[in-house]
Amino acid sequence: MKNFSELLATDLKLDIVINGTVMFAGLHEMLIFDTNDTVVIDNIEILPKYQYLADNGKLTISEPFYCWYHRLSGQGWLLTPH
Numbered sequence: 001m002k003n004f005s006e007l008l009a010t011d012l013k014l015d016i017v018i019n020g021t022v023m024f025a026g027l028h029e030m031l032i033f034d035t036n037d038t039v040v041i042d043n044i045e046i047l048p049k050y051q052y053l054a055d056n057g058k059l060t061i062s063e064p065f066y067c068w069y070h071r072l073s074g075q076g077w078l079l080t081p082h
Contacts, residue, residue: 014065016041031061041065 013024017040018033025031033039035054039047046059050072053059061068 014041015043027066028064031065033059033061035059041069044069 012027014027014029014031016023016025016031018037020038031041033047035047035051035057037047039045039059050059053072
């Protein structure tokens with residue numbers, strides 16, 4: 001997972017690899033993936049690791065990716081600007 005300084009140094013996009021195909025998405029975009037796919041976001045395995053969170057064959061990440069991942073991985077508090 002990227003630390004806060006690394007996030008600030010990016011152009012606010014996620015590097016997404018779906019079955020070997022590279023694509024990009026914004027940090028705050030809603031993401032929807034088919035559970036049959038292998039998905040890696042910023043070098044973090046998402047599917048099949050979090051396949052149990054899927055509904056009807058789709059994994060939907062409706063909040064900003066790093067907030068979602070931080071909550072699921074149980075890494076403690078995440079400070080967000082107000």
